[in-house]
Amino acid sequence: MPSVKDVAKLANVSVGTVSKVLNNDPTVKQKNREKVLKTIKQLNYVPNIYAKSLSSRKTKMISIVSSTLGDEFHERLVSSIDQILSENGYDSIFFSLLSRERLKRFSNPSHFLYQTDGLIVSSLSLTKMFENKTLPTSKPYILVDTRDALNDCAFIDNYYGGKLVGQNIKLYENSKVYILGGYEPDEAFSSGVFSERIIGFIDELVNNRGFNRKNIVIMKVGLSLKESYEFGKKFTPNQRHKFSVFALSDIIAFGFIEGMKTLGIKPPDNYSIIGYDDLSYSENIELSTVRQPIEELGKVSAELLLKKINNKFEDKIHKSLIPEFIERNTN
Amino acid sequence: MPSVKDVAKLANVSVGTVSKVLNNDPTVKQKNREKVLKTIKQLNYVPNIYAKSLSSRKTKMISIVSSTLGDEFHERLVSSIDQILSENGYDSIFFSLLSRERLKRFSNPSHFLYQTDGLIVSSLSLTKMFENKTLPTSKPYILVDTRDALNDCAFIDNYYGGKLVGQNIKLYENSKVYILGGYEPDEAFSSGVFSERIIGFIDELVNNRGFNRKNIVIMKVGLSLKESYEFGKKFTPNQRHKFSVFALSDIIAFGFIEGMKTLGIKPPDNYSIIGYDDLSYSENIELSTVRQPIEELGKVSAELLLKKINNKFEDKIHKSLIPEFIERNTN
Structure with a gap:
């Protein structure tokens, strides 16, 4: 299996340059960037983020779990969460809970779900999902669109x-x-x-x-x-x-x-x-x-999770937003 | 940081038992399972799938990329893909391509997107997305709902x-x-x-x-x-x-x-x-x-990708499905 050194040697650049390309560092010259990417393809080199994560234990990724993404409410909610995360340098990964089969896999603490830096769980009642009423992880997480006495949550009243x-x-x-x-x-x-x-x-x-x-x-x-x-x-x-x-x-x-x-x-x-x-x-x-x-709920949830990740919270989070009545023509 | 040995010691079981619990092995006694899970919580132990993946290089996960999941077409397509993957022991992770910012991150070959066993990319024209008109990875992938001369694809005509x-x-x-x-x-x-x-x-x-x-x-x-x-x-x-x-x-x-x-x-x-x-x-x-x-498209795509992962294909895949006219009352 080719290593980062093989890539550097063949591309005729330093290992540091290859590393910079892999980390999207903007200071790399365009010419070197192209050479490195071409060599990576040529050698079938697979960059090893696992090893990287192993040392830093920070993935800069957040897991978002939702029962569905196929409706306007959840699409807008997730877009809004995603935007805040993105602005703060985090990428998000979606896990859709489509079946009881998957629910069972999610009860496994070694599931990838729990290998990111934190989780946002939308519109699911954990108290019904897991026996001990919390997620099987020590990673920070927050429930969204769910009122829950035992877990940190943000919801619309x-x-x-x-x-x-x-x-x-x-x-x-x-x-x-x-x-x-x-x-x-x-x-x-x-x-x-x-x-x-x-x-x-x-x-x-x-x-x-x-x-x-x-x-x-x-x-x-x-x-x-x-x-x-x-x-x-x-x-x-x-x-x-x-x-x-x-x-x-x-x-x-x-x-x-x-x-x-x-x-x-x-x-x-x-x-x-x-x-x-x-x-x-x-x-x-x-x-x-x-x-x-909806957008405010997404924003608030993402911000609260980021604060938890940065250890800025001690107290229980139980954030409630207020909806508004809109009179039109059908009442 | 606690290790698997610490968990085994405190739970008074063998390391093998802890490992079985982490891998959802059904042969573990319920009593031992509960002891291990409790100890994992107690020690804040984070199971290290990175190290595991490092050795086997098989994640049993598939990345699904789509421009959106917020409509019936994509929800049904992804559900259908997911079902076939699940039946074959694979879990799927969704990456939504909501912004050009993310598109840029996806051009990085070390992105997590490319660390799974393979990719299904739905309703996106790669020829417009990346300069060299293919994904920056050597992992197997297939395009769905897109006709593409350069990449393996499945689509409805x-x-x-x-x-x-x-x-x-x-x-x-x-x-x-x-x-x-x-x-x-x-x-x-x-x-x-x-x-x-x-x-x-x-x-x-x-x-x-x-x-x-x-x-x-x-x-x-x-x-x-x-x-x-x-x-x-x-x-x-x-x-x-x-x-x-x-x-x-x-x-x-x-x-x-x-x-x-x-x-x-x-x-x-x-x-x-x-x-x-x-x-x-x-x-x-x-x-x-x-x-x-839609469901057939999802099924066919997932099956083709699994065959590619198992090296059962040499030729280019260019699978076309046929739609059907439904006459009702508005024509």
């Missing part, structure tokens, strides 16, 4: 968000309020945010607006556009009055509204609906909703 | 897909055909799939259906639901006839259709529209479209 919807939703006499969503196919990968929104919402309606708990109906609806559309298409509220709907995510609201349109039933004429998230498309369809400060 | 739309789209006398999409904010992160769809479509219309090239109008529309909705809301075809639209992705079709609805203009009564992708929601809104075999 979902109980308060639910209360905001409860304060603002239009109510109709002798009529029902429907809560849509909350169905999670596998509890291990849920974060509890939906339950908190539901509790805040019901607390507000029942305790502060005197609404009868019996007229609040929680309906399980899948989180995809497809499922909420199918649900809306078949939804028949058992009454002729206007009714009220709290969709636990904007995606559920989009699908439900489109599905009900096929029955000729539309907000705000036939019913009131409020979503949750304020995705980029929500403004276009004038959806009343709760805006989550 | 976008030229043929464009021809399928050209064969099936309804045309109206003295009327125009609009192609929507194709705008990519940064060329470095595009894969050329849109251009291929456009060329196949125009070839079919002009050469086989005798349609006048002058009546085909290509309009740049952003790829998000928000942008295509805004575009549809302001779109005024310069005629009273029915017209035809080829939306280069289903997302563009969704937004455009909703935007035009605000003007009271709907398919198939006022115009014909065909999308591209066949996302899960497309069936609900009865969108005519081209179905991409």
Whole structure:
């Protein structure tokens, strides 16, 4: 196996120059850089970051774990985290928790996940994932979009968000309020945010607006556009009055509204609906909703983790951000 | 820094048992497993996979690079790749190419990206990314969703897909055909799939259906639901006839259709529209479209990479999959 010395010799430069090229040092002359890279290819030289990491034990990499990256919320959250890390000289690696098989591998403390300088775990409830309710590592980590008593975490206050919807939703006499969503196919990968929104919402309606708990109906609806559309298409509220709907995510609201349109039933004429998230498309369809400060959450989480890595924290981190109600045209 | 011997001593087990626990060996007694994990926590022991990798040079990990994971196409593609890798004992790590800053880091051959056993690069045109048009590594890799003459690749035939739309789209006398999409904010992160769809479509219309090239109008529309909705809301075809639209992705079709609805203009009564992708929601809104075999593409790519890793290939890989036209109600 060729060594860094072989590369230096063949490229006719010093070992220090090869090292500089490998570390992206901008002081290397372009001509030397090209020579070194060409020689590396020629010799099939594999630079040994393992050995390097072994000595310094700093990888300058952060692991980001998320149940999914395939939606706007997580894409924006991760982009925002990534930007702060990048500005501070850190690279990020994503681990998606797609299956219980992988969850099992993540319980192994020698998994690569735990070999970076720290971890950010998004939208997953660790208390459900691991037996001892913490990650099997001594590396610093922070949970994002999850409220957790035992672990450092940053989140948007979902109980308060639910209360905001409860304060603002239009109510109709002798009529029902429907809560849509909350169905999670596998509890291990849920974060509890939906339950908190539901509790805040019901607390507000029942305790502060005197609404009868019996007229609040929680309906399980899948989180995809497809499922909420199918649900809306078949939804028949058992009454002729206007009714009220709290969709636990904007995606559920989009699908439900489109599905009900096929029955000729539309907000705000036939019913009131409020979503949750304020995705980029929500403004276009004038959806009343709760805006989550997603970018701020990402920024705060990344900054807190970097402080932990630099040993600037002793106390428990339990950072809560506040969402905002956005009134538009569907309520 | 504590060693594996310290862990074994304190846990009162052999070094071999500690090693088995670290490698998730199922033959270890549950009681011993718990003792070892507890001791690891207690000593803050960091298992050294670097040293392990150094000797075997096999990480059993694959790097997956994608410009984005935040849409259904890429989420399904990556899930499918991940499943095959997992079935074969490989774990995958995602690298998202969000910025030119990161692209620069990826040109460094010592980046962690190249320290896994192989790479799958999705929807990125390497010819635009790196000067010498290949990745700076001797590790096996395969490009997915990209047609590339110089590198091993697997893709769905976008030229043929464009021809399928050209064969099936309804045309109206003295009327125009609009192609929507194709705008990519940064060329470095595009894969050329849109251009291929456009060329196949125009070839079919002009050469086989005798349609006048002058009546085909290509309009740049952003790829998000928000942008295509805004575009549809302001779109005024310069005629009273029915017209035809080829939306280069289903997302563009969704937004455009909703935007035009605000003007009271709907398919198939006022115009014909065909999308591209066949996302899960497309069936609900009865969108005519081209179905991409996304799961098959992921499966084939992962299998080809594993064969390359096991040295079972000498020849260039250039695997092409065929899309399928799905007629529904908007054409």
